[in-house]
Amino acid sequence: MRHRYQYGEDPSQWGELFLPGSAPGTAPRGVVVVIHGGYWRAQYGAELGAPLATDLAGQGIAAWNLEYRRAGNGGGWPGTFQDILAGIDKLAGLAGLHNLDLRKVVALGHSAGGHLAVWAAGRDRPGRPGWAGTRNDGVRLTGVVSQSGLLNLAEAERLNLSNGAVANLLGGPSSEFPERHREADPMFALPLDVPVYAVHAEEDDDVPLALSTSYVDAGRAGGVPAQLVTVPGDHYELIDPDTAAYRKCRELVLELVV
Template identity: 75%
Template sequence: MTQRYRYEYGQDPSQWGELFLPDLPAGGTHQGVVVVIHGGYWRSTYGAELGEPLAKDLAEHGVAAWNLEYRRAGNGGGWPATFEDILAGIDKLAGLAEPHALDLGKVVALGHSAGGHLAVWAAGRAKMDGLAPAEGGQVKNNNDGVRLAGVVSQSGVLNLAEAERLDLSNGAVANLLGGPSSEYPQRHRSADPMAALPLDVPVYAVHAEADDDVPLAMSTLYVDASRAGAVPARLVMVPGDHFDLINPESPAYATCRELAAQLLR
């Protein structure tokens, strides 16, 4: 039977997460955690309800899952609040390890769409010191925090410069970052997962074949740019559309779940 616990990691109503845990034998330990980060083009229209079915499914398959909510643009988020929340939400796991028998030797992220962007961005936190200090705030980053050991990006928006050029979701990138790259170039670069390459952790860039919401180029450009590094990202194509990736009954999601489980092994 799945157990479910809600915790806050800040004072804002959007700073919380829910921990979904499978049953353990007496004295057992959960081997790693999957952090589920929902999408919605960083806007407040969508929330952690998108990630809840995934977190529940992971727990039903024996994997501890942390479904993370965060401040979004239009709801107290944007730059740098949304980014700070992702790091703080992941770091909250350090305080939950002992009471819930979590082995944090491997923490991986499963992020959909804009959540894929945030997941891959968070995997590069070691390269974030002094981000965009001249452009209205910088991300507060605890360098001793919980580090991701891998990411499964589900049609993630992994190239912000290209996403801005394509004007995805009617200016979603500028909306997230408070303005266009012509006005805030440092901020846009600091928020772009491309700028943190090469990473030293594995990234699976899963993309749906019939995705009409996030172009395939968002994954392929990132994967291509990663090839010069020691741990290049891998492109994985799956059947279905953008939302099949977060449908626990779909083959597309089953592939994502298996990849996340592989990263925990």
């Protein structure tokens, strides 16, 4: 079963809830927020996350496949970030309708979605956010599985990944907007108090492994240090339910929702 809900008025402010085909009244095993990638650009959408949400629902999990404004259709700074938090918070209004247990809400994010998932897990860090329109009293993520995520924005900018995708997201380079680059970078929300699995594909030519390793290394001193997990395959095998790379991600999600 799948149900679509708006969490805002913009055409891109919606999510689709995939529910297990269990008996009426049976609670799903947990809730997973699926956040798609695409270097935060408008041409990539939630269709990338739908196969993952379908697979997770088949495992008895409620999967919230989240769409959001991207750079090019009203997103960027701060809209993309506001949408991620508002989309996650929408689960509070859906919990009673669909018997969702919000004590375990895990995010599964691929590429740019991995960045947004880990960023959202640090929503209540001191000083974050520095812009209007956010809530620190919303639904909390209790764990994250990042799939070749862009977890070090400063390094992604330095490498000019995807022809300046970071500056495109944030409205300009860090030399011009240092504060927003800092607020958008998961590196500056460390240490987190929730588990993060930084899964990275060994043959990934789109997002360098260093963006995961540098994040994990920086967070080792925290109470809940992030863990690096490498898997065989390329960038896109992580979001193909038929691959070993994705199955490892699913295994980690199941571990976090039990």
